[in-house]
Amino acid sequence: xxxxxxxxxxxxxxxxxxxxxxxxxxxxxxxxxxxxxxxxxxxxxxxxxxxxxxxxxxxxxxxxxxxxxxxxxxxxxxxxxxxxxxxxxxxxxxxxxxxxxxxxxxxxxxxxxxxxxxxxxxxxxxxxxxxxxxxxxxxxxxxxxxxxxxxxxxxxxxxxxxxxxxxxxxxxxxxxxxxxxxxxxxxxxxxxxxxxxxxxxxxxxxxxxxxxxxxxxxxxxxxxxxxxxxxxxxxxxxxxxxxxxxxxxxxxxxxxxxxxxxxxxxxxxxxxxxxxxxxxxxxxxxxxxxxxxxxxxxxxxxxxxxxxxxxxxxxxxxxxxxxxxxxxxxxxxxxxxxxxxxxxxxxxxxxxxxxxxxxxxxxxxxxxxxxxxxxxxxxxxxxxxxxxxxxxxxxxxxxxxxxxxxxxxxxxxxxxxxxxxxxxxxxxxxxxxxxxxxxxxxxxxxxxxxxxxxxxxxxxxxxxxxxxxxxxxxxxxxxx
Numbered sequence: 001x002x003x004x005x006x007x008x009x010x011x012x013x014x015x016x017x018x019x020x021x022x023x024x025x026x027x028x029x030x031x032x033x034x035x036x037x038x039x040x041x042x043x044x045x046x047x048x049x050x051x052x053x054x055x056x057x058x059x060x061x062x063x064x065x066x067x068x069x070x071x072x073x074x075x076x077x078x079x080x081x082x083x084x085x086x087x088x089x090x091x092x093x094x095x096x097x098x099x100x101x102x103x104x105x106x107x108x109x110x111x112x113x114x115x116x117x118x119x120x121x122x123x124x125x126x127x128x129x130x131x132x133x134x135x136x137x138x139x140x141x142x143x144x145x146x147x148x149x150x151x152x153x154x155x156x157x158x159x160x161x162x163x164x165x166x167x168x169x170x171x172x173x174x175x176x177x178x179x180x181x182x183x184x185x186x187x188x189x190x191x192x193x194x195x196x197x198x199x200x201x202x203x204x205x206x207x208x209x210x211x212x213x214x215x216x217x218x219x220x221x222x223x224x225x226x227x228x229x230x231x232x233x234x235x236x237x238x239x240x241x242x243x244x245x246x247x248x249x250x251x252x253x254x255x256x257x258x259x260x261x262x263x264x265x266x267x268x269x270x271x272x273x274x275x276x277x278x279x280x281x282x283x284x285x286x287x288x289x290x291x292x293x294x295x296x297x298x299x300x301x302x303x304x305x306x307x308x309x310x311x312x313x314x315x316x317x318x319x320x321x322x323x324x325x326x327x328x329x330x331x332x333x334x335x336x337x338x339x340x341x342x343x344x345x346x347x348x349x350x351x352x353x354x355x356x357x358x359x360x361x362x363x364x365x366x367x368x369x370x371x372x373x374x375x376x377x378x379x380x381x382x383x384x385x386x387x388x389x390x391x392x393x394x395x396x397x398x399x400x401x402x403x404x405x406x407x408x409x410x411x412x413x414x415x416x417x418x419x420x421x422x423x424x425x426x427x428x429x430x431x432x433x434x435x436x437x438x439x440x441x442x443x444x445x446x447x448x449x450x451x452x453x454x455x456x457x458x459x460x461x462x463x464x465x466x467x468x469x470x471x472x473x474x475x476x477x478x479x480x
Contacts, residue, residue: 029043029044029045029100029101029102029103030042030043030044030060030099030100031044031430032057032060032061033466034057035332035335035466035467035469035470036332036335036336036339036470036474038051038470038473038474039051039052039053039054039056039057040052040469040470040473041056041057041060041099042430042469043098043099043100043101044101044103044430044432044433045101045102045103045104045105046097046098046099046101047433048093048098048099048101049469049472049473050093050098050099051473051476051477055075055078055082055083055086056086056089056090058075058078059071059075059083059086059087059090060090060099062074062075063087063090063100064100068083068084068087071083071087072084105421117371117374117375117416118166118167118168118169118170118375119162119163119166119167119374119375119376119377120167120170120172120173120174120371120375120376121173121174121175121176121371121375121376121377122159122160122162122163122174122175122176122376122377122378122379123176123178123376123377123378123379123388123389124151124156124159124175124176124177124178124192124378124379125151125178125179125180125378125379125380125381125389125392126150126151126156126177126178126179126180126182126185126188126189126192126381127149127150127151127179127180127181127182127183127184127185127381128147128148128149128150128179128180128380128381129148129149129150129179129180129181129184130179130180130181130184130214131181131184131214131216131217131250131251132181132214132216132248132249132250132251132256133249133250133251133253134247134248134249135246135247135248135249135317136247136281136283136309136311136315136317149380149381149382150184150185150188150381151185151188151379151380151381151382152188152381153188153191153192153195155379155381155382155383155402156188156191156192156195156379157192157195158383158402158403159379159383159402160175160192160195160196160199160207161402162402162405163175164199164203164205166405166406167205171204171205171206172205172206172208173205173206173207173208174207174208174209174210175192175196175207175208175209175210176209176210176211176212177189177192177209177210177211177212178212178378178389179212181213181214181216181217182211182212182213183213183216183217183218183222184217186217186222189211190225193207193209193229196209208231209229209230209231210230210231210232210233210234211226211230211232211233211234212233212234212236212279213233213234213235213236214236214248214256214260215235215236215237215259215260215263215264216250216256216259216260218260218263218264218267219263223263223266223267223270226267227270227271231275232275232276232277233267233271233275233276233277234276234277234279234305235260235264235267235268235276235277235278235279236248236278236279236280237257237260237261237264237278237279237280237296238280238281238282238286238292239280239282239286239289239291239292239293239295239296239306240286240291240292240295241255241257241258243282243285243286243292244256244257244280245257246285247281247283247285247317261299264278264301265299265300265301268300268301268302268303269300273301273302273303274302274303276303277303277304277305277351278296278301278303278304278305279305279306279307279351280292280293280296280304280305280306280307281306281307281308281309282306282307282308282309283308283309283311283317283318283319284309284316284317284318284319284320284323285316285317287323287326287327287330288326288330289306289327289330290330290331290333290334290337292306293306293334293350294334294337297341297348301348302348302349303348303349303351304348304349304350304351305350305351305352306350306351306352308327308456308457308460310439310442310445310454310457319456320456321455321456324456324459324460327460327463328463331460331463331464331467332467334350334353334467335353335467335468335470335471338350338353338471339471339474339475342471342475343475352464352468353464353467353468353471354468355434355465355468355469355472370388370436370439372387372388372391372415372418372440372441373387373388373399373411373412373414373415373416373418373440374412374415374416376388377399378391378392379402380392383401383402383403384398384400384401385398385399385400385401385402385406386398386399387399387411387415387440387441388440388441390439390441390442390445391441391444397411399411399412414450415440415450417450417451418437418440418450418451419436419437420432420433420436420437422451423437423451423452423453424451425452425453425455425458426438426453429458429462430462430465431458431461431462431465434461434465435458435461435465437453438453438454438457438458438461439454439457442454442457
């Protein structure tokens with residue numbers, strides 16, 4: 001058997017590149033790539049991932065184009081009988097639906113406007129104010145193209161009531177306290193958590209609260225409360241001190257790294273190194289971002305995320321197309337180091353390399369993404385509803401208010417249509433079932449419509465998935 005043991009199935013994943021195979025309609029169904037010494041073949045529509053030897057890798061590339069004897073002639077460097085044996089195994093996998101699987105999902109898609117949706121999550125902008133002056137902040141230091149403001153308990157209460165009333169039969173509801181800096185309005189955070197808990201039994205709901213913070217106001221009391229009530233906490237830090245301090249200064253221009261690092265370490269330990277993330281942003285100024293990720297790992301953090309900045313093209317910190325080769329190299333370096341550390345017993349999780357190869361979200365989720373504008377909404381301090389936090393302040397995307405509910409139903413219908421088969425760039429991309437079409441806000445900001453895609457983001461996403469699968473292959477081999 002020339003297919004390595006430990007073949008992965010289930011999760012739909014993939015990447016587009018020059019070695020892709022297409023079905024009769026020209027849609028890519030197979031992708032082959034080499035990474036860190038592994039030959040990997042992905043069957044996008046079945047979700048199968050095969051780690052193979054050189055012979056099988058080369059045979060698969062020709063399998064749908066030539067017959068067996070033609071393949072034998074085309075690959076004289078391999079023994080003919082070995083090629084024939086490989087062809088038999090490939091055919092068996094094809095018949096089993098694990099190679100060259102056709103995309104049947106597109107035939108099952110109906111008009112997404114007709115699908116009844118419920119609201120399941122809110123991003124509460126508890127504070128349109130911040131005590132940092134981050135250079136890349138899309139929220140304009142917490143102001144979101146408007147005035148500084150803190151959400152009142154009354155508005156927050158109406159938001160939770162709106163969520164309960166519009167959640168249908170869904171039991172588990174999610175609420176993220178966001179900003180700006182939400183801890184600048186911590187008393188209202190506490191009051192709203194208490195109110196939400198008081199409503200759970202009566203309405204058969206269960207709230208899952210989360211908190212995103214820059215850490216400046218963290219103290220023991222807040223940590224104790226967060227560890228009791230918050231299902232997840234996101235701690236914003238960009239990595240190395242010099243990188244963090246340059247992009248995330250205080251209002252008076254001083255660095256903030258030294259003010260938060262010890263508090264973040266304590267928070268991670270109090271949460272037993274689970275149910276949190278230290279979350280950084282890398283920019284054109286730190287294209288060597290793997291060093292920032294590894295710095296955080298060396299500081300003892302086990303749950304790490306680093307996101308590429310999304311910025312106007314004229315910003316000095318914006319990531320450009322010319323930066324991509326360096327960023328690809330950084331992802332490869334990071335993936336290789338993560339395998340090494342995991343084998344040494346000192347591993348950590350990196351958000352974008354975490355792929356569940358034995359399960360995953362439901363079909364609808366894989367096709368339609370985060371649910372912004374339909375299942376997930378953002379609420380401003382004065383109660384206005386937007387599709388997500390990145391649309392806040394863009395008047396054309398104001399959906400309604402917690403007092404009146406959703407008023408622009410036609411806009412909700414537009415967001416319902418944000419699925420991978422409605423986007424030209426997604427239909428022919430192996431990553432479509434993993435990223436689910438990407439971010440609608442990025443599409444709109446760069447192309448002026450919801451059904452396009454942020455091209456640099458797509459390139460980085462494909463590379464991340466490629467590395468993630470390699471890590472799975474390497475660790476599976478170690479466990480054999």
